[in-house]
Amino acid sequence: MRPITTGLLAASLLALSVPALAETTTAPVRKTLEQVATELSARGYVIRELEMDDGHFEAKIVDAKNVVSEAKIDSYTGEILRLERED
Numbered sequence: 001m002r003p004i005t006t007g008l009l010a011a012s013l014l015a016l017s018v019p020a021l022a023e024t025t026t027a028p029v030r031k032t033l034e035q036v037a038t039e040l041s042a043r044g045y046v047i048r049e050l051e052m053d054d055g056h057f058e059a060k061i062v063d064a065k066n067v068v069s070e071a072k073i074d075s076y077t078g079e080i081l082r083l084e085r086e087d
Contacts, residue, residue, distance in 0.1 A: 033052065036050065036073055045062065046061065058070065069085050
């Protein structure tokens, strides 16, 4: 009888701890337009346009050499995913 009681106790404790773990994990949070603008400015870009499109940010930016580019930016990390120079 002892092994069954111990097993039930262990299973009960495990069942109680799983919801507690689920509550402590948080979903990733998207950056705001203001946060992305601040980060781009800190990297030395001048922002001409910035908008959210299809789950990511798109920006028209000008770098220190006065080159105009369009950037695709990850909405969670702020990382520039693609940078295409405009002619």
